[in-house]
Amino acid sequence: LIGLQTEWLGKEILALDSTPSTQKEAHRLAQEPFKEGTIVIAEEQTAGRGRMTRAWHSPKYTGIWMSVLLRPSLPPYKAPQFTLITAVAIVEAIMEVTGLQPEIKWPNDILLNGKKITGILTELQADADQIHSIIIGIGINVNQKEFPDELKEIATSLAIEKGEAVSRSQLVQEILKKLEGYYEEYMKEGFANIKKCWEKYALSIGKKITARTVTGTLHGKALGITEEGVLKLLDEEGTIHDIYSADIEIDKK
Numbered sequence: 001l002i003g004l005q006t007e008w009l010g011k012e013i014l015a016l017d018s019t020p021s022t023q024k025e026a027h028r029l030a031q032e033p034f035k036e037g038t039i040v041i042a043e044e045q046t047a048g049r050g051r052m053t054r055a056w057h058s059p060k061y062t063g064i065w066m067s068v069l070l071r072p073s074l075p076p077y078k079a080p081q082f083t084l085i086t087a088v089a090i091v092e093a094i095m096e097v098t099g100l101q102p103e104i105k106w107p108n109d110i111l112l113n114g115k116k117i118t119g120i121l122t123e124l125q126a127d128a129d130q131i132h133s134i135i136i137g138i139g140i141n142v143n144q145k146e147f148p149d150e151l152k153e154i155a156t157s158l159a160i161e162k163g164e165a166v167s168r169s170q171l172v173q174e175i176l177k178k179l180e181g182y183y184e185e186y187m188k189e190g191f192a193n194i195k196k197c198w199e200k201y202a203l204s205i206g207k208k209i210t211a212r213t214v215t216g217t218l219h220g221k222a223l224g225i226t227e228e229g230v231l232k233l234l235d236e237e238g239t240i241h242d243i244y245s246a247d248i249e250i251d252k253k
């Protein structure tokens with residue numbers, strides 16, 4: 001990538017024309033010794049994956065489909081923080097490159113005007129007390145002019161929202177620059193400042209939400225996130241729940 005202004009992130013790049021999934025490629029790379037900050041990026045994914053075994057629509061030349069490989073020496077319970085760090089980096093990069101103001105929906109969605117613009121999928125290779133590699137999959141809808149019928153109501157692109165095409169390479173450069181900066185800050189100073197930035201961009205905090213988890217549905221007020229990226233929900237009976245993984249929806253008044 002010409003003009004990349006990072007020290008180490010994205011200096012090693014596997015750039016593919018078409019691949020089933022950059023996430024799958026990254027998992028393969030992570031089996032071998034890899035350089036910290038290696039990225040896999042593709043023009044098209046034929047079997048892009050989202051959270052909870054969902055498919056991720058990744059048509060050719062229109063989006064950013066990439067996976068970032070990191071090797072922080074941390075315990076695996078810290079991994080959800082990487083989703084939040086990445087979300088902050090992406091929101092700020094989008095603001096800078098397009099002037100648009102996206103919002104974060106916990107844990108991993110970035111929205112514009114209520115529709116999804118970005119998904120983040122953080123996966124690990126780890127044992128009980130040590131991360132071996134962390135693979136952050138990033139999907140950003142950049143220049144799609146339209147979406148298939150089943151996605152129309154829930155997804156949008158930067159170009160649709162801005163009314164003109166957006167430079168994918170400029171956006172990738174900005175994301176990698178921000179992500180490198182936040183990652184270094186996080187490793188040196190911890191999560192506190194990044195958590196504050198995240199809460200500034202998160203639209204669900206302080207609102208009434210419905211959270212669908214694998215074990216059931218919860219209703220209540222989203223209080224905030226913990227240091228570990230766990231969502232705190234206060235239900236009608238006054239009980240506070242820790243939510244590790246769920247789909248959330250902001251309740252309509």
Ligand code: BTN
Binds near residue numbers: 050052118120121140
């Ligand atoms: C989600 O919102 O469910 C997460 C979507 C993550 C999509 C990205 S695109 C690049 C990387 N490769 C994949 O197959 N998935 C992630």
